[in-house]
Amino acid sequence: MAVKINIKWSREKTAFEFKDRQSLSEIRLGELRQCCHEWSRVPISGITLIYAGAMMKDDNAPLSCFGIKPNGIINMMGTRPTKTDIQTLTTNGDPEEYALIVKIQTTMDKARQLASDLLPKFQAAVQDYLRAHPPPTISPPSSTSASPDSNLSEDQGALPTTATGGRPEDPSRMSAARKQLFELHVGLSESFMQALLVFDGIECKSNHEVARATRREAVKETQAWMDQVDDLQAQVKACDRAMRR
Template structure:
């Protein structure tokens, strides 16, 4: 018999799997047991073992380095009936979980942008003002600043593209109208932010080429 301990905040439980080894138990089955116990929607339920998030519901638990009698941490929020009724199309808790996931990911993106984009924009303006022509040997002191701009653009664009991938990976049922609309708006806003930093990067490239800058 295999016994797995689950810790969810201050709550704990243990699941028994009689006559089965970790290699015989798919992650999806364990997640379903956790859902039945906690009431957390499957779409918002995450299991963590040894600091790593467990993914792929079809994979056996033995793939995640879990030990018999080991403890697994569960993450997720059990919504209230009011939360579900207020946010969703038809009162489905799984749609609620998707909406929260999308909103949470978008907020992380907005927080990142609010923290870094103003500084990036100021650095772009300073660079353009101090270097209106192509970089040459006499402008070597400016090269570190240019490298910093390149790194900043790369970091921001990579994070925004990762956010787009997360939104693209959120699968909404056809009748999850609110979740689908929330995902569309998140994609639209993230793409807009990506266009903003790409436009600033193009201004820097135009400055390097000696092209006239728009006021």
């Protein structure tokens, strides 16, 4: 009995039959990806397969582990490059290198847009927060002064204590200004880290010189944004610690 797998790519549809297989457990994802490549002429490294909203990643995994139901449809994403695209962007006209470059550039475009939209907003919010919470004037200790709590949490989501002291507020009870900083920091950090993980997972052959250079510059630029975010967050945490004293 042949195994039939339905594929949808944009408006195009096809079905691959594996006549020598008895079940999905006998077919590896990499084999299906190769079939999609031969059918669509999209470079293998530029093919993304999705089933039930989840990305299918491990090419060595059997298709049975993805929960594909009878008559289920796997969605394929990817762009078929033109000869001009390949010759213009790649080192030696390799369509696989072209797909890697497109993946790097697409990820970088998203990260760059995020940096353009939110990084200035985070910088301005941090400066507003620091101006609103200047370092307190340090008074000489007195015999009646309460001892500082040396075990206060310094988690990145923790709030400064209130003016009257006490433990840091719960993140769910943050002031509007502090909550905005928390959300911007988390959003930027996670997004830039995801981009770096994408770049780290892209394997370029030694002769893919353009792809390697493109990835190197993407990592450098994204890491610079990460460093800015970390520096701003360090300023906020230093301000919070000063307010706890």
